[in-house]
Amino acid sequence: MTRALKVATSKPLLSVRLLLAGVVLNLMLGPASASTDRTHMSPAKQQFADIVIFGSNIVTVDPEFPDAQGVAVIGEQISTVGTREQVSGLVGENTRVIELGQRSLVPGFIDAHGHLSFASKLIDMVNLSSPPVGLVNTIDDMVMFLRSHIAKKNPSEKQWVIGYGYDDSLIKEGRHPTRDDLDRASDQIPIMLMHVSGHLAAVNSAALTARNVTSETPDPPGGVIRRKAGSQEPNGVMEETAASIFNGAQLSASDPEKQADGIRRAAHHQASYGLTTLQDGGSSSANIAMFRAAAENQPFLQDIVAFPVGNHLEQAVLDEIDFDKHYRGGFRVGGVKFVLDGSPQGRTAYLSEPYTAGPPGADKNYRAYPSYPAAEYDVRIAQLLQKGVPVLAHANGDAAIDVMIDGVAKALEGKPLPDHRTVIIHAQLTREDQLHRIKTLGLIPSYFSAHTFFWGDWHRQSFGEDRAGFISPVGRSAELGIPFTVHNDAPVVPPDVMRLLWATVNRETRSGFILGPDQRATPMQALHAVTLGAAYQYFEEDRKGSITPGKQADLVILGANPITSDPNSIKDIPVLETFSRGRSIYRADGP
Numbered sequence: 001m002t003r004a005l006k007v008a009t010s011k012p013l014l015s016v017r018l019l020l021a022g023v024v025l026n027l028m029l030g031p032a033s034a035s036t037d038r039t040h041m042s043p044a045k046q047q048f049a050d051i052v053i054f055g056s057n058i059v060t061v062d063p064e065f066p067d068a069q070g071v072a073v074i075g076e077q078i079s080t081v082g083t084r085e086q087v088s089g090l091v092g093e094n095t096r097v098i099e100l101g102q103r104s105l106v107p108g109f110i111d112a113h114g115h116l117s118f119a120s121k122l123i124d125m126v127n128l129s130s131p132p133v134g135l136v137n138t139i140d141d142m143v144m145f146l147r148s149h150i151a152k153k154n155p156s157e158k159q160w161v162i163g164y165g166y167d168d169s170l171i172k173e174g175r176h177p178t179r180d181d182l183d184r185a186s187d188q189i190p191i192m193l194m195h196v197s198g199h200l201a202a203v204n205s206a207a208l209t210a211r212n213v214t215s216e217t218p219d220p221p222g223g224v225i226r227r228k229a230g231s232q233e234p235n236g237v238m239e240e241t242a243a244s245i246f247n248g249a250q251l252s253a254s255d256p257e258k259q260a261d262g263i264r265r266a267a268h269h270q271a272s273y274g275l276t277t278l279q280d281g282g283s284s285s286a287n288i289a290m291f292r293a294a295a296e297n298q299p300f301l302q303d304i305v306a307f308p309v310g311n312h313l314e315q316a317v318l319d320e321i322d323f324d325k326h327y328r329g330g331f332r333v334g335g336v337k338f339v340l341d342g343s344p345q346g347r348t349a350y351l352s353e354p355y356t357a358g359p360p361g362a363d364k365n366y367r368a369y370p371s372y373p374a375a376e377y378d379v380r381i382a383q384l385l386q387k388g389v390p391v392l393a394h395a396n397g398d399a400a401i402d403v404m405i406d407g408v409a410k411a412l413e414g415k416p417l418p419d420h421r422t423v424i425i426h427a428q429l430t431r432e433d434q435l436h437r438i439k440t441l442g443l444i445p446s447y448f449s450a451h452t453f454f455w456g457d458w459h460r461q462s463f464g465e466d467r468a469g470f471i472s473p474v475g476r477s478a479e480l481g482i483p484f485t486v487h488n489d490a491p492v493v494p495p496d497v498m499r500l501l502w503a504t505v506n507r508e509t510r511s512g513f514i515l516g517p518d519q520r521a522t523p524m525q526a527l528h529a530v531t532l533g534a535a536y537q538y539f540e541e542d543r544k545g546s547i548t549p550g551k552q553a554d555l556v557i558l559g560a561n562p563i564t565s566d567p568n569s570i571k572d573i574p575v576l577e578t579f580s581r582g583r584s585i586y587r588a589d590g591p
Helices: 016-029 084-088 116-124 139-153 179-183 205-210 241-252 256-271 285-297 315-320 374-387 398-412 432-441 456-469 474-480 497-506 523-529 532-537 567-572
Strands: 005-007 039-041 051-054 070-074 077-082 096-099 104-107 161-166 191-195 200-203 223-227 234-240 275-283 303-308 331-333 336-339 391-395 423-426 444-447 555-558 575-580 583-587
Touching: 051 084, 070 084, 077 084, 116 256, 116 275, 116 285, 139 161, 139 179, 179 200, 179 205, 179 234, 191 205, 191 241, 200 241, 205 234, 223 241, 234 241, 256 275, 256 285, 256 583, 275 285, 275 336, 275 575, 285 303, 285 331, 336 374, 374 391, 374 398, 391 398, 398 423, 398 432, 432 474, 444 474, 444 532, 474 523, 497 523, 497 567, 523 532
Parallel strands: 005 039, 051 096, 161 191, 275 303, 303 331, 336 391, 391 423, 423 444
Antiparallel strands: 039 077, 051 070, 070 077, 104 555, 191 200, 200 234, 223 234, 303 336, 555 575, 575 583
């Protein structure tokens, strides 16, 4: 075998450890050099390719192929990566040939954290988001949209009206809508609005009555029922577990066939943003059963990974969940998720030092609160790590991140460090000292770096300049050689990966302020975080995340090269076509 032609298999090109050292770190800190006169081919029996793509803007995210000019796909796999001349021999009569021109080819995007089943339920809800996602600027706007929806749908007094995406940090009043505000839309039909963070809710009087929440109702553990000033009467705003009194029942009630149809529509919507691996973070047992039945009935076009919430699952139920290493019909259960605190934009992220500006009525020492007792988390994380079950832990505030890290440290104390890849979801207010512990323990922070745009100005008020400037510290993580990913947490913000890359690279807020310029990523580091880095998070780097022979043919054609384009223009680069397992599942000019 010569160096000009090398055979690859679908197994890892190198060991996981070498891949981490040679790919993750090289792409985080800068692309490695490689010979440009060689190609890799997978051992396919088929003589000609199904798809061949040519161009000078092929970004493989594999340092082995920094200057690829052609890519061939046979069936569900990438067959060959090399020069135009080397790949041209695989063009047959029935091969689809794509000339990129000024367009670019990148690996399929992988959602490091999102809520697919939640996103699927928004189809029939009222969009109360502020620009650029929606049209709401005031509480009066919310009332108007709710009235319009009620007039159009004419629901009965037993049918709930649900809105999503409202954001108190962006509307003129700078506060949450109360029961009195929402009673202006209707005081007879139950109304529930989900905060953009997903961690709070606002309800009207009819909803409070329907759920029997009164002045006598105590705050649930890990949550707060906000009260009217000077009384115990609920004002309609619910924090954390108190919000679950309302949204838990409303979001879980669904016909399985209707829900499966909604999942497929939501997945297609995400394909329009280039996403080929999707996540349902926080699945219920019913959702998992629905996913499995739907996948058996008709395989999903993209890969979907579910993570049930472990906070309140009975141990017997947790033990019975079937954790899958392989997809069946495009679906698998990938591990367990814990929720340790709330959201920074909702000012419920659990901090070690007080907020600079907390929620209305909070005292000067307000630090928010945990959503799950550390003692219970410690027991469960130890059990899961011992069994080798992957874990995601939602932790936004640094105090919650301490709980997350401490639990892993206790579980691994005195033991050889396993390749566990436990993920800190959001990890937004991570401190410098925590980053060093994260590296030592082999944790993976998955940063909600879209926050720098959507709520960066709000965070400057909530946390002060120093803490806000270090939020989602991707720059420092890269310097320390910590594998990291980034995500949109859709539908908290839309699953717009190009905007996510732009936010990670530029860290520009809505007002145009650059929030922590030293924490900006390079375009390659940002792209790596949603491709090979995310594949590594899922233990799937051997078959996804880069344009490498033998890997799954998950590919995206973009309108321009995000690596060489002006960094300020990355958010405007369109997704033109998405391929999942070698099949085109979205075309911008298609139906």
